[in-house]
Amino acid sequence: MKLYNVKLLTITCEILAQKNIIEILKNHEITGYTSYEVEGNGARGLRGQGLQTEKNVKVEVIMREEKLSDVIEEISQTLFADFAIVLYVSDVGVLRTEKF
């Protein structure tokens, strides 16, 4: 079966930044994403413990390469300074490219 190349954008961030990210995705007409709660350690210390609002989430979004740079530019400009965020991009293959 043929696999089509698309990009997987993975964002690990504090739970309160999730809404902002989804908002940005929506602005770029991306509605599909997957998110789950995670724990870990990083520049802002152990995360995922304590109060409900201090949890971390991981948001995964598959998108075409054309949209990618605009999306990550907006995320980095608006959120990097104020929120705990790690963002990376990987190449993935999908079967039904029309879904993304």
Add this chain to the structure above:
Amino acid sequence: MDILQLIQSNLLTPIILFFLFGIIAARIKSDLKIPEAISEFLPIYLLAAIGLHGGIEMRNTGFENMLIPMLVAIGLSLLFTLNHYQILRRLGKFNIFDSYALASTYGAVGAVTFSVGLSFLKNQGVSSEGYLAAILAVLEPVAFIMAIFLTNVAVSKQIRAKKQSFTNDDTSDIEMGIQGTKTKLSQVLHESITGKAIVILLGSIVIGYIIGESGFDSISIVFDEMFTGAIVIFMIEMGIIAGQRLDDIKKVGIFLTAFAIIMPTFNGIIGVLVATAMGLSLGGAVMFGLLLASASFIAAPAVLRHAIPQANPSLYITSALGITFPYNIIVLLPIMFAISTLVHSEGSIDLFNYIIKGLI
């Protein structure tokens, strides 16, 4: 001395002991933890119980006498928030964002502190006015909304000043900024009013009002008799979270530590005296003072992280939860109770005299 004795006996109540126990458990790095679903459920339960009681009380007493205390509470809360800001900005040299975030955290109310206060009064055999639950609901968003509004005004002023220094006549950016500010503010307003704390509180007040004393009988075993027990379980969780943050207190600094103790004391005592002057009962004055003394640590991060993301959350969470909350429930509550007893035991109200007495 009377106050010391009260503090001492308060220290040995299950609520405080379990809170201290939670701190110890966190310090010895125990894996003790309240399951997440329960620690999420308990605030909802506590607010429902507070709301039901408030609603039933309001059915008995009516709405009329609630209006003035509510307006006074809103006025004081706004005044205190401005006062906090001036102190933090001028004396504490905090940046504008941290100043507003901290000012509103301390201007807002703490629902958990409120629950502990109710059970403290129950322990002392004193009741309080039910409509205070409604004031709790109304007061919750007030301080945030003002701080966020003022932050936005300050930021757009800065942008304007910068633009003018370049003598650039293109003002579209500024207008966009102001537009953004407006939507941000209405969003915050919407979010804080539809937030779970206010929704469950107001919903329970309405239901309590409808069912009245007779309808409450069938559920009182859950919402009355279990109330203090539920707080105790929640206090373990609060203790653990506070204990985990104990190291952060060093980062908070001496100024903010002092602020986190002095401001609630000042606000609380003013609250007790004002409430007494308005004719609230002994217990009601304590709860009114506690409303003004308490700082928000559950609602604050959720609201402020979006509205003032530039502010450092560990400052306002640590100072509110790690310093002010324990101080309020262990030390300030008995102090306010003693002051309220004092001002209620004598006939006339001589505010100045009482403040002097209160400080001694």
